[in-house]
Amino acid sequence: MVSRGRAWLVRALSILVLLLLWEGAGRLAASPLAPPASAVLATLAREVASGALPHHVGITLARVAASFLLAMVAGTALGLAMGWWRTVDLWLDSALLLLLNLPALVLIVLLYVWFGLTEAAAIAAVALNKLPTTAVTVREGVRALDRDLLEMGHAFRFGRAATLRHVVLPQLQPYLFAATRSGLALIWKIVLVVELLGRSDGVGFQIQVYFQLFDVAHILAYSLAFILIIQIIEWAVFQPLERWATRWKAS
Numbered sequence: 001m002v003s004r005g006r007a008w009l010v011r012a013l014s015i016l017v018l019l020l021l022w023e024g025a026g027r028l029a030a031s032p033l034a035p036p037a038s039a040v041l042a043t044l045a046r047e048v049a050s051g052a053l054p055h056h057v058g059i060t061l062a063r064v065a066a067s068f069l070l071a072m073v074a075g076t077a078l079g080l081a082m083g084w085w086r087t088v089d090l091w092l093d094s095a096l097l098l099l100l101n102l103p104a105l106v107l108i109v110l111l112y113v114w115f116g117l118t119e120a121a122a123i124a125a126v127a128l129n130k131l132p133t134t135a136v137t138v139r140e141g142v143r144a145l146d147r148d149l150l151e152m153g154h155a156f157r158f159g160r161a162a163t164l165r166h167v168v169l170p171q172l173q174p175y176l177f178a179a180t181r182s183g184l185a186l187i188w189k190i191v192l193v194v195e196l197l198g199r200s201d202g203v204g205f206q207i208q209v210y211f212q213l214f215d216v217a218h219i220l221a222y223s224l225a226f227i228l229i230i231q232i233i234e235w236a237v238f239q240p241l242e243r244w245a246t247r248w249k250a251s
Contacts, residue, residue, distance in 0.1 A: 035217045044221040052206075053225055060195065060202040060226065063119075064188050067126035072183060074127070075134025076176070082135065083142025099132040104190050108197060117198040126190045133186070134179045141175030177242050181234070188230060 019037045026036025035043075047053035082089040082096075099107075108125040115121040195204025203222050210218040 033214070033216050035220065039217050040220045040224060043217045044225060047218070047221055047225075053222065056201060056203050056206050056222070057225055057229065060188070060191055060204065061229065063123060063126070063191050063194070063202065064184075066123050067130065067191065068183060068187050070123065070127040071130035071134055071187065072180065075131040075179070075183075076138050078131070079135040079138025080142060083139040089139070096132050096135055099128065100136070104129045104193065108190075108194055112198050119199075122191075122194045122199060125194055126187055129190050130183050130187050134183055137175050137179040137182075138172065141172045144175075145171050173242075177238070181238065184230065184233070184238075188226065 022037040024036075026034055026039065044053070078092070078096075082092055104125075107128055108122075111121045111125040111128075115124075191202070192204035192207065195202035196208045199205050203226050206222050207219050210216075210222075
C-alpha cells in the first residue's frame with residue numbers, strides 16, 4: 001500500500017513532468033498561440049501582482065460556492081424524497097429527466113432572457129444545471145440502502161434522527177461524496193459559461209476578453225489559477241473530510 005508521503009511525491013513529480021512537456025512543446029511551437037509554461041506562469045504572476053486575478057477569481061469562487069450550496073442542498077433533499085417515496089419519484093422523474101437532458105447553454109440563455117442579466121439568474125442557472133445529477137446520485141444511494149440495517153434500527157427503536165445519523169448517512173456517504181466531487185467539477189465550468197455570456201466580471205468574463213484579443217497566455221493563466229484553487233480545495237477540504245467521514249470503516 002502506497003504511503004501518503006509517497007503519494008504526494010508521485011503527484012508532485014507527475015505535475016513536474018507535465019510542466020516540462022508543456023514547456024518543451026511551447027518552445028518548439030514558438031508561437032504566441034501556444035505559449036510555453038514559463039510564459040503562462042509569468043503572466044499568472046503579473047496578474048496576481050496587479051490584483052486583477054485575485055479580484056476576478058474571488059468573484060467566480062463566490063458564484064461557485066453559492067451555486068454549489070444551493071444545488072447540493074436542494075438536490076440531496078430531492079434525491080432523498082425520490083428514493084424513499086415511490087409516489088414522489090413517479091411525479092418528479094420526468095421533470096428530472098428533462099433537466100438532465102436540457103443543454104446547460106439553453107438553460108442559461110432562457111434564465112437570462114426571462115430574468116435579465118442578473119446575479120440571481122446566473123446562480124440559479126448554474127444550480128439548476130447541477131441539481132438533477134445530485135438528485136439522481138442520491139436517489140440511487142437511497143435505493144441501495146441495506147434494508148436489514150434499517151429493520152435493525154427499527155428493532156432497537158431508533159428514532160428518525162438516530163436512524164438517519166447512524167444507519168442512513170453512513171451508507172449514503174460514497175454517493176454524497178461522488179455528487180460533491182462531480183458537482184464542483186461541473187459547476188465551476190458552467191459558472192465560466194454564465195460569466196462569459198452575461199456578467200461583467202469573473203474568470204469567465206476575463207477569458208472572453210482575452211479570447212477577443214487572441215491572448216492565449218492570459219487565457220491559460222486564468223484557467224490554470226482556477227484549476228489550482230479547485231485542486232487545493234479537493235486536497236485540503238474534500239479528502240480530509242472524506243477520511244473523517246469514513247473513519248468508522250477502519251475501526
